[in-house]
Amino acid sequence: VDMPTFNVQMFEGRTVEQKRKFVADVTRVPCETLGCSPGSVDIIITDVKKEDWATGGKLWCDAD
Numbered sequence: 001v002d003m004p005t006f007n008v009q010m011f012e013g014r015t016v017e018q019k020r021k022f023v024a025d026v027t028r029v030p031c032e033t034l035g036c037s038p039g040s041v042d043i044i045i046t047d048v049k050k051e052d053w054a055t056g057g058k059l060w061c062d063a064d
Helices: 014-035
Strands: 005-013 042-048
Touching: 005 014, 014 042
Parallel strands: 005 042
Antiparallel strands: none
């Protein structure tokens, strides 16, 4: 059985402690709902600069 892999993109600037809590919380839910073990859940976090992310044709670094 394939186990879940989550790819998460977020603006850079989160602390390692925030990421630790985030991955612990994200891991817990599929274990509860899919019955998988924590060791089978992969989470890949990609930090993105605001200059490399746009919404509605506007870079986030240019947002007011």
